[in-house]
Amino acid sequence: MMRVVVLGAAAGGGVPQWNCGCSVCRAAFADRDLRRTQASLAVSADGDHWFLINASPDLRQQVIATPQLHPKPGALRHSPIAGVILTNGEVDAVAGLLSMREGSPFAIYAHAKVLAILKANSIFNVLNEKLVSRRPIETDRRFEPTLPDGTPSGLGVVAFAVPGKGAWYLEGQAHPGGDVADGDTLGLTITDKATGQSIHVLTACARVTDDLKARLAGAPLVLFDGTVWRDDELITAGLGHKTGQAMGHIAMSGDAGAIAALGDLDIARKLFVHINNSNPALLCCSAEREAAERAGWEIPSDGTEVTL
Numbered sequence: 033m034m035r036v037v038v039l040g041a042a043a044g045g046g047v048p049q050w051n052c053g054c055s056v057c058r059a060a061f062a063d064r065d066l067r068r069t070q071a072s073l074a075v076s077a078d079g080d081h082w083f084l085i086n087a088s089p090d091l092r093q094q095v096i097a098t099p100q101l102h103p104k105p106g107a108l109r110h111s112p113i114a115g116v117i118l119t120n121g122e123v124d125a126v127a128g129l130l131s132m133r134e135g136s137p138f139a140i141y142a143h144a145k146v147l148a149i150l151k152a153n154s155i156f157n158v159l160n161e162k163l164v165s166r167r168p169i170e171t172d173r174r175f176e177p178t179l180p181d182g183t184p185s186g187l188g189v190v191a192f193a194v195p196g197k198g199a200w201y202l203e204g205q206a207h208p209g210g211d212v213a214d215g216d217t218l219g220l221t222i223t224d225k226a227t228g229q230s231i232h233v234l235t236a237c238a239r240v241t242d243d244l245k246a247r248l249a250g251a252p253l254v255l256f257d258g259t260v261w262r263d264d265e266l267i268t269a270g271l272g273h274k275t276g277q278a279m280g281h282i283a284m285s286g287d288a289g290a291i292a293a294l295g296d297l298d299i300a301r302k303l304f305v306h307i308n309n310s311n312p313a314l315l316c317c318s319a320e321r322e323a324a325e326r327a328g329w330e331i332p333s334d335g336t337e338v339t340l
Contacts (some may be wrong), residue, residue: 034187034224035076036253037262038336039084039094040069043259043308044124046090047182053279054269057309066314069094069334070124071235071306073255074101074113079185081179084116084128085220085233091128111136114179116171117189119218119235121149121199126156133158137180145193145209145216149199152208157320176225188223192247195238197280217280220234221247229340231255235306238280240293246252247296252340255292258304258331261285261311261320271310281306284313284324291327301338303330 040046047068048057053313060066069090076082082101088094093114095101103110116136118125126149132138139315140150140159147166162272196217198207209215219234231253237244248254259281266272272296276283283289284304304324307313313320313331321331330336 033077033081033227034229034231034340035079035100036255036338036340037074037098037100038255038303038305038332038334039072039074039098040088040090040334041305041332041336042068042070042306043306044070044122045309046070047307047309047314049309052271053311054271054310056312056314059315061092064333065265065333067232067334068307068314072128073233074220075187075231076100077226077270080112081114082112083114083177083185083187086119086125086235087116087128087132088124091125092131094334110137111138113138114185115139115141115177117177118146118219119191119220119233120196120216121146122236123199123201125235128189129156129159133163135160135163137163139165139167139177139180141167141169141175141177141189143171143215143218145212148209149202154213171218185231186225190221190224192217192221193217194219194234194236194244195241195280197238200279217304217315219244224340227340231340236280237282237290238277239282239288240290245293245297248299250292250299250302251297253303253338254294254299254301255303255305256290257281258284258290258313260308260309261313264313265310267309269310284311285320291324291329295327301330302328303332303338305332307331
């Protein structure tokens with residue numbers, strides 16, 4: 033039985049962002065129920081050992097808020113977190129690794145391009161590689177993450193390239209991982225080996241291709257990039273100068289948006305994650321939220337758990 037916990041559902045900066053007075057952030061400053069931490073998930077095949085999908089800057093707060101990730105009673109040093117699987121090298125996917133520097137063993141699984149980013153930044157050396165191994169993953173090649181003692185986790189993982197872009201802080205600079213096209217933006221298919229049930233996780237995706245549609249069709253659960261409602265919403269709201277596409281994220285709405293593109297794929301349960309503070313679908317009574325829910329999509333709160 034596979035369990036999935038949404039540790040955080042927001043895009044970079046969370047909701048509310050510390051310096052933002054937009055309508056969503058103003059509402060979230062006043063209402064705890066609207067608040068979201070930055071996107072990260074936890075997945076387990078047995079309920080005792082968990083693998084994080086990305087390590088957000090809010091990871092310490094998320095662990096505290098999630099009993100499943102607390103040290104077991106009576107243990108002086110212990111964590112149920114057995115590993116971290118990175119889907120990209122953005123700040124909101126890797127910064128939480130720095131909160132895991134207290135000497136517990138776990139593994140980091142990432143594409144070689146993302147591991148090269150970590151290697152190029154000496155601050156990540158606080159993670160002692162004798163305890164925290166860095167394991168490269170290849171696209172379209174299944175692997176089974178292991179527990180710290182080397183035993184199987186019961187999860188099968190396939191990483192696959194999706195349309196996207198590299199980390200914004202590397203724009204205009206040489207990429208530490210070289211010029212290989214794929215690797216900066218990955219989706220994941222995670223399978224419970226005991227039941228055969230699979231989920232798909234895409235925290236960033238710039239567009240839905242025919243190959244991606246075929247991969248997601250009929251899935252029991254998809255967690256998908258919900259950064260913006262409209263491609264130009266940051267610009268029209270006066271919050272930024274980039275479109276969603278320019279940031280590597282598909283819009284929820286529109287003829288080419290995620291809702292339309294994935295609408296006829298017979299996906300049993302669909303959750304948007306990595307939702308930006310500019311996105312009005314976060315507001316429970318908004319027309320955008322109603323449209324998303326009418327199309328079968330959920331806007332999860334932090335702590336939402338799904339069992340398959």
